[in-house]
Amino acid sequence: MNTFIQRCSVKHGFIGFGNLAKAVYRGLEEEKGMQFGYFARSRKEIPIPFHERMEELVEFADVIWLMVKPQDLEGILTQLRQHDTRGKTIVSPVAGKPIAYIERFLGKEQRVVRIMPNLAIAYRESVTAVATNRPGCSEAMDLFDLLGKMGKAVWLEESGFDLFTSVFxxxxxxxxxxxxxxxxxxxxxxxxxxxxxxxxxxxxxxxxxxxxxxxxxxxxxxxxxxxxxxxxxxxxxxxxxxxxxxxxxxxxxxxxxxxxxxxxxxxxxx
Ligand SMILES: NC(=O)c1ccc[n+]([C@@H]2O[C@H](COP(=O)([O-])OP(=O)(O)OC[C@H]3O[C@@H](n4cnc5c(N)ncnc54)[C@H](OP(=O)(O)O)[C@@H]3O)[C@@H](O)[C@H]2O)c1
Known part of the structure; x- marks a missing residue:
């Protein structure tokens, strides 16, 4: 399967569906053939499937987006580690939570991509910083390319995320x-x-x-x-x-x- 087809058939699952998740979904929905699902405390007025249990969403998704506030992340990761996330990509835009924090719950083997986008991702004009614990792996590179289509994406050391957040x-x-x-x-x-x-x-x-x-x-x-x-x-x-x-x-x-x-x-x- 070529990279284009692989990327098109990726299933994106959102944990939490607030302001940023909505913006990411709006930005991604123009991409052909992608599938979406979400898990949140309550069902939203959006045309994508709602999974009532986190387990169902994890089973469905190839890419799991952690779209919750920093103070809710611990609870979400405590739940998430009870499910099989092997081979999946965890994407986190959660401010102030480094990759090592997520690894503490899901293990160092878990592929994690940390990002810092802004809400302009909805109209594909975000400037997004990206870091990962799996540099060079194809899933992380594909995600980087996808974020690049949502505006501009740049690989950045995690130590630069605070300055990046203040500027962009x-x-x-x-x-x-x-x-x-x-x-x-x-x-x-x-x-x-x-x-x-x-x-x-x-x-x-x-x-x-x-x-x-x-x-x-x-x-x-x-x-x-x-x-x-x-x-x-x-x-x-x-x-x-x-x-x-x-x-x-x-x-x-x-x-x-x-x-x-x-x-x-x-x-x-x-
Ligand atoms: N907003 C931005 O511009 C922006 C930019 C960069 C990074 N970020 C980061 O993105 C993250 C999300 O921000 P946001 O502005 O989208 O937040 P938000 O609008 O408050 O959305 C948070 C979502 O989390 C869900 N949630 C909370 N606890 C949950 C639980 N226990 N189980 C399931 N779902 C739960 C909420 O569900 P309900 O709706 O059902 O209550 C809500 O949909 C934050 O960590 C922030 O640091 C945001």
């Missing part, structure tokens, strides 16, 4: 907070709020397109330079940005998020 997990909120500052300034125009949002959306989409079209030829610094005329308005704003070291302050935002992610990894309280 929390990042959309930070960028939106920046846009919010633009919006507050634009209140002076006295335009309706939805129209301001539309204008800002166009600004960010235009910027993204400018970045997308040129990123292979120019660095970010050069792209900024291209918009900046000597002695002009952009130059004045950028001078202030640099004098006040706003970039450095913004790094503080990322550091704070990373620190919180590290604390949560230690305490398991996320």
């Amino acid at each position: 997990g929390s990042g959309p909120a930070f960028i939106l907070a920046f846009i919010q500052t633009f919006k507050e300034k634009m209140q002076e125009f006295n335009l309706p709020s939805p129209l301001l949002d539309e204008l800002l959306l166009e600004l960010t989409q235009g910027t993204t397109t400018y970045f997308t079209r040129n990123q292979q030829r120019y660095s970010i610094e050069e792209l900024i330079q291209n918009i900046t005329s000597k002695g002009g308005t952009t130059q004045a704003g950028l001078d202030y940005f640099r004098e006040q070291q706003l970039g450095k302050h913004f790094e503080g935002v990322l550091d704070a998020a990373r620190k919180r992610s590290e604390e949560m990894s230690r305490n398991g309280d996320n």
Whole structure:
């Protein structure tokens, strides 16, 4: 069987079906021939089979996604270790729970892939970090390829997951907070709020397109330079940005998020 057919016939089973599981399912459902099932505390309004017992889901699935909150993982793994998961791939997006934690319940022989996606996986635009205890094995590589189709996927040492979470997990909120500052300034125009949002959306989409079209030829610094005329308005704003070291302050935002992610990894309280 070639890799394409193998990938198409993979059965994906979700343990827990909340926000992230929904997003992953939405992202994957366009893939041809895949089968899905889920196990959760209650049945959801979704067109995929609900398994009332975890055992049934484990029997069904080739890939078992652990889609529960960190504080619920221990209970789920305690249940899961009572079932035969040999030969199956366990995928965990659970924040702050390393592969070694899962191995403590399921054993070191269990194939585990740890990921850190974001909700944009629903429209196949997630940036997803991936780590595994079976580097190079075909199932892990196939999963990596699949996540790559859901946006961009990158192999990352687990020690990098906290920083990655602060940039790519929390990042959309930070960028939106920046846009919010633009919006507050634009209140002076006295335009309706939805129209301001539309204008800002166009600004960010235009910027993204400018970045997308040129990123292979120019660095970010050069792209900024291209918009900046000597002695002009952009130059004045950028001078202030640099004098006040706003970039450095913004790094503080990322550091704070990373620190919180590290604390949560230690305490398991996320
Ligand atoms: N949301 C994100 O953007 C995001 C991004 C990256 C990583 N993550 C990670 O993904 C995981 C899931 O996050 P989420 O936002 O999807 O959480 P969520 O919306 O709260 O969903 C959690 C799911 O777990 C189920 N569950 C809890 N205890 C259970 C049990 N004992 N047996 C069966 N099902 C159980 C719940 O079932 P019921 O609905 O039936 O109660 C619910 O469907 C978290 O660990 C988080 O760290 C999330």
